Amino acid sequence: MSKVAVDQAHRVVGSELVRHDAVEKVQGKTVFAADFSLPRMLHAMLKRSEYAHARLVAVDVSAAEAVDGVVAVYTAADVPNNTVWVDVPGQTLEVGALKARSNVLADELVRYHGEPIALVAAETEDAALAALDAIVVDYEPLPVLDDPERALDPDAPQLHEAGNLLAHWELEEGDVEAAFAGADVVVEGEYQTQFIDHAYLEPEAGVAWRDTDGVITIRAATQVVEHFRDVARILELPDNKVRVIAPYIGGGFGGKEDMTVEPYLGIVAASTGRPVRMVWSRQESLIARQNRHAVRMRYRTAADADGRLLAHDIDILSDGGAYALLSALVLLYSTTCAVGPYRCPNARIRCRTVYTNHTPCSAMRGFGGMQVTLGYEGQMDRLAGELGLDPLELRRRNFLEKGDVLPIGQPLETAVALPAIADAVLERLEPLPEPGGPRRAVGRGFACNLQPYGRCVWLNDWASAWLGFELDGTLTIRIAVPDIGGGQASSLVQIASEVLGVAPERITIHIGDSALNPLTGTTTATRQLYMSGNAVLEAARELREALAGVAAGLLEVEAEELEFRVDGVRVRGGDRELDFRTLLAACASVNVAWHVLATYRAPKGIPWQAEESWRGRVFPDFTYGCHAVDVEVDLDTGQVRVLGYVAGHDVGQAINPQSVEGQIEGAVAMGLGYALSERVVFEEAQNLTATFAQYLIPTAVEVPAIESVVVESGEGMGPFNARGIGEPPIGPPAPAVAAAIRAAVGIELTELPFTPERVSAAIRAAGGGR
């Protein structure tokens, strides 16, 4: 690392910079995946299963092939390598238990409603639609498994050769039985969460073509350009003959982390030699795209008379749907986060995820750290109730501190600023509003959480970035980061500008290209600011050091006396300066390069060994939060209105405060939808939630004004001590709303979402209705 100090008072980092990508987006000029077209482009569509579990007796595509305008129809037999084992996306190492089998097109069996069976490529979309109508599939329906509790029964339909247990993690820390025996209070709770759809506004889409030298190039809305390797395997091509480009993406949230359109585009482009576009309809995205896992959690919790946690005994069963995808990794997050941001000296945690005929479940914002917030916070509220303690006070008595270790063995090496966050949130709160009418009640609830940022350390994560000056003093960044709307690209511009002085408007960043940009890993796991940011920071510092050396010689000062400004380099406190153009020319004459390729490596970890009583680090670090919500409940209709919301997080250092707020507000809105209205509804594993009218994401009316309280502890593993903020704020809303509803009407809700129907039924059951 460079020894040149960066100016302590940040110039650009910490300022509310208008994102460069926003200027084009607000004018509608951004070319999203489906906005791109090439001459002679074909259109590809998928024929999807109507059954949740069936044997494919016959798939007759002859009538489809005969439709005017249809160029090709593919089934499983036509795919060079139809079944691939996919590693955790973006990984370069084998990760054993986390690898998942993936089918491109169904061959003998379909295991979920909407599973792709055949692929059509046609000159027009209308021809493709007509071809889909003409494909005749002969199904032999099979018994459907739609109850995860039954999945492990010996007589349940076996969905995969190795049985229905997809993955499991178990640990036991301390002496749980003794802790329960000696406890002053024990509370129990069973909590149930629902399947969730990502519901990004941009449906899955992409365009592929065969480029120079036969490189199959796929420009798709993806969070992971490293999927070029998986496509290469499917097409039986060398890795370096496939290129994935990620344009600006209309929302990801984990739903574009696994492959979506990429394999199909690759197949058509490779076999026809023509460009091809595939755009999924919203309806097929809702039916067939992977969901957030539905999870059943049983918690038994023991505490002493002062409310200090003694033990948790936790059993988690997660419905993984028909294929594994990232389920094992998601479950690991649940295992790590299951007791919440609290000291818990004794814990038994058993987590299992099973196959069913539901839509395959995989990554979604918060991963497995999301569902468990309802469990651990629900238990804290029960304890507070039993002991007659203020819920926030009970939590304060148990907050983790820097230096503590989670039950799984994870050390906490940065500040755990929860007390300060809670104080800041309390300070921001207004008095609870009065109910708006005679049949309304109001209540306030709190919830805290922890969420990892950065990938699981066993994955040996790294990120690379290339920075280089142009001869006219402008700066170019090349980094294969996908930007899904969270300002991934613009924050890197800010970091480079901070270190090198170049104005943000004079920096161009090339993103998301697996062939032309250094790989930097996935835009997932709240890792990009941490990883790519550190890579860019590293590169910028090296570049600065190199240029400073040359400038110091020319200006006859020490390198430490130099400041990097908008136009060039200046001696601190003086007036001697050197503009970039002159400096770069000087670099050329002394053979000093003005570009750098840097790689940042995350801390490594030793993977879980299932045979031993494993303890260790799982993640680099965590972000902590404390939220408060005010709700008004309609006693007759059960409708819950969110009146106000305050969300507090320690972000270490805010690179772009407006972006930080934007991430907090967006995640809270998503969390409120999870709490109150969103769910994917199945009936015998048939996905009934087929329209955007039925999948209830909150509108501008349901989401209140959200106050972000940003605490900056100055400790974090990201650049300038930043912590990740993309995922953490999504966890607290559901338990906070549960607590607020309890405060308002005295009912306990443990099944998500808290629909008006469930709320009104609970009110009546508690005797509060009419």
Add this chain to the structure above:
Amino acid sequence: MYPRPFEYVRPHTTADALEAIGAVDREARPIAGGQSLVPMMSLGLATPDLLVDLAELPLAGFERANGTVKLGALTRHRELERSAELAELLPLASAAARYIGNPRVRNRGTLGGSLSHADPASELGAVALTYGGFAVIEGAEGERSVAIRDFFQGFFATAVGPGELLTRIELELPPPGTGHGFYEVANRADDFATAAATALVTVDDSGACTEARLALAGVGDRPLRLERVEEMCRADGLEQDALERIGEAVIETVEPEGDPFTSADYRARAAGACAARALGSAWRRARGEHR
């Protein structure tokens, strides 16, 4: 994802439109605002062979005549929502209109389209039932009038026959001393109603209820007038305790459909709450107590 191919005509006269709609050799459907029909076609739920665009027909506009208000079938929801004159004449229609879909749906959607589509959750169906009056239907043989209470005949089924068009409705103006009330329960803003209640209450000089009308959307295969409940209003008044009993009566009377998203029981309860609240505010408006 997209509508399947069809032919499209845009006739200039009602006679031409009727002839096109009356085609027997293929499925011909009229399109007005298209805010239900086009999404249905995109979802594959409707596959007409021919669309007959009614845009050029002289079916917009409204006029007051002899204790009724005549509303052309092509009156846009937006006009119902924003016209000062209609708000004065038919305040219940004006109030309900702003709950129809989102603003862009209201910019295009029409009264005739909504009533002819006859979604049981449609607000305007309940509004029309509450005011009462006639639906004027035109066919090859000319015009005929159907009482609004006979217009809605089942799920997405009305008195409009093959080759016919709803051209206008004529709503009865309530007497002086009448107040309106509207209440809707929906999942989110702009969503279809889980249940909605439309009410008109007339009071005498002492403020007592002399006449009450109540219609519900979303609780059956068509919008419903609840005459038994209306009788309760006249007999027992509309104070808070009476409203509570009315809510209970509605819950007991209606028999809505349930589905995996919303149970029949909840729809009934929502209807009960809507009815009590709509009647309550109609009564207060009639008495001049509601701002």
Add this chain to the structure above:
Amino acid sequence: MIVELTLNGSPARLEVPAHWTLLRMLRDAAGRTDAKHGCGEGVCGACAVLVDDVAVNSCSLLAPQVDGASVETVAGLAREGEMHPLQEAMLGSGGVQCGFCTPGMVISAVEAIRLGAAGSDEEIRHSLAGNLCRCTGYGKIVAAVAAHRDGSAAAGGFAGAAPGGADRTEAGGEGAAPAPGVGIGP
């Protein structure tokens, strides 16, 4: 069939099948990808454009229905290469994240302000309830609309209540726009 229209101020003559929606015609025949396909159901608002100065969901109109009309996408809001002030306000407030909902949001907000339906934050939220956003949580979008409204009101951007403004208040009850489920009730 041939559809003749004015598109963002310029005459256009497009040949499309009759069953194409306006959205499809804009994107695939006219190359105007600033109207987005989000749902195809008229629910999300990403496809919003102006037809004869009135906002519509272009996925819910058929191409032949705009024959003879004037259509504006968000690009049509620019004047002499300058962004519409509401777009500037969106940039200033941070109301753009992934940007996919943004064109439709701008169209809807422009109309809401023009019609006088953006008086309070609550009213703005109701006017934008049909424009779904999954990234921002709406707060910064509402702030941008309010900021622009105040800016343009100061400059005399819109004069008083649009037709029916008084009724809108009355229809909402108590002078406030209704919250979900709150009709004209207690």
